[in-house]
Amino acid sequence: MLATAAAMRAMGARIERQADGSWQVDGVGVGGLLQPATALDMGNSGTSTRLLMGLVASHLITATFIGDASLSGRPMGRVIEPLERMGAAITASPGGRLPLMLRGITPAVPIEYTLPIASAQVKSAILLAGLNTPGITRVIEPIPTRDHSERMLAGFGATLTVESSPAGRIISIHGEAELKPQAITVPGDPSSAAFWLVAASIVPGSDMIVRNVGLNPTRTGVIAALRMMGADIVELDGRTVGGEPVADLRVRHAPLTAIEVPPDLAPSMIDEYPVLFVAAAFATGRTIARGAHELRVKESDRIATMAAALSACGVAVTEHEDGLSIDGSGGDAIPGGATIASKLDHRIAMSMVVAGLHAARAVTIDDAAPVATSYPRFFMSLDRLAGITGADA
Structure with a gap:
């Protein structure tokens, strides 16, 4: 911005x-x-x-x-x-x-x-x-x-x-339009909300409300995928803000089950795949997420970068040209203990911070500065939420 x-x-x-x-x-x-x-x-x-x-x-x-x-x-x-x-x-x-x-x-x-x-x-x-x-x-x-x-x-x-x-x-x-000034209220970014939805889903005892999340139907693929996995996500106070559907999302820890992610969800969650891969790392069974070729040309090659990051944390991962297959921990903590190369990619850094919230040993991010690209207050929100149940994000 x-x-x-x-x-x-x-x-x-x-x-x-x-x-x-x-x-x-x-x-x-x-x-x-x-x-x-x-x-x-x-x-x-x-x-x-x-x-x-x-x-x-x-x-x-x-x-x-x-x-x-x-x-x-x-x-x-x-x-x-x-x-x-x-x-x-x-x-x-x-x-x-x-x-x-x-x-x-x-x-x-x-x-x-x-x-x-x-x-x-x-x-x-x-x-x-x-x-x-x-x-x-x-x-x-x-x-x-x-x-x-x-x-x-x-x-x-x-x-x-x-x-x-x-x-x-x-x-x-x-063309040659006459645009008129407007007062705009910008809904919360579902891509940013996704980190908290996954964090609360995988960390035992979590109960969180994420406020003011934009629920444009072209952006809710990650919520659909998480619900398919068994995530406990409830919409509260649905409303329209600036022409966009918005709600508060209450998410509580729930056991996740592996799925085959429908490829047709890709356009509505392309930026959320890295944190969905993290959710898959804690599910029971093998999650297959394919049809996401676009991840190869993001801020980093997000398929290769996430495969390397999760593997370094002890997660069994198979890399495909268009996605990953991930064998989950069944809800247990992953081994962790790795230093992650974020490749200057803000979503890789934040996704692996989320993974580290339920890891047996600390997960270290080599460079967290790129997080400011999309979510400057991410670590402040994390510090406020850490160890608190029933909190807002």
Whole structure:
């Protein structure tokens, strides 16, 4: 979020954090982005990079995107290809990686694009480029992905339609939109909540309420998978916040049973697989989680990294090209006693911290700094919850 805010400031927006913790954004209007004076540093955020590439693509400005070592290793080709079709000129480092320079164009060319791989980030990048593109830009997704961008753009006043077809969901956005300012309440991130759902499920005696969790149906795959394993997760006070379904989740320790994770859950839980692998390490039986090729090109190769991390902690793991098979402990503590190479990946670090909560010997993370990428207060919440039952997260 901080990297995104800094980038938007560099392109003309005024963004301030208020005393009450809220953020106020004075925008430049659709088509009003200014030429940034320096490179846009995206830190560790692939989402910010891909979305802002889309935003810049239909403006007559040139922006250079840089990031840390982890982000610079991630391929951007899947978003480069459709943006170049819209007229942007992009010069990337070998392998379609950062640093890259994007020269936008006005007017850009509206396209109809079928996603070759399910990716909400690519979809959103094209829709953001379409905001300042005359005509109608269409994205066809054969496999539905998270729809936060569609909900947000419609809420701000963009003319956007979503329809079903034999080819998949068709999202159409009318360009040169007039967006209206809004007051937005952002629900809690289900990806962040997932760490506490798994922690409470595996640590005996746990009883926790995780407040204000966004339950957009395109994001609840991990809850579905955990419930299939026997997790005790109950929704409380269901409500709608900012156009998104939200509830508090009460989760209590429960014995978990191994499952074969349905591959069609992958798009709705792709970021939650690492912590689901941790849950599987404590289940009874062998959990098979496949159909998640996308994990190979995240902040790290999350399949290989989690296989190595769990194996180092004494868990029997079989690595597949698209996932893992994991033999669980039946609820007993795993051996632990390992130092984990997090590979600069925030979700690996947090997932293995959760694993260490029920390990016979300490689990050490080599570098916890990347956790600040998505959850700066993670360790503060953990310290507050440790050893406390009936607590809130």
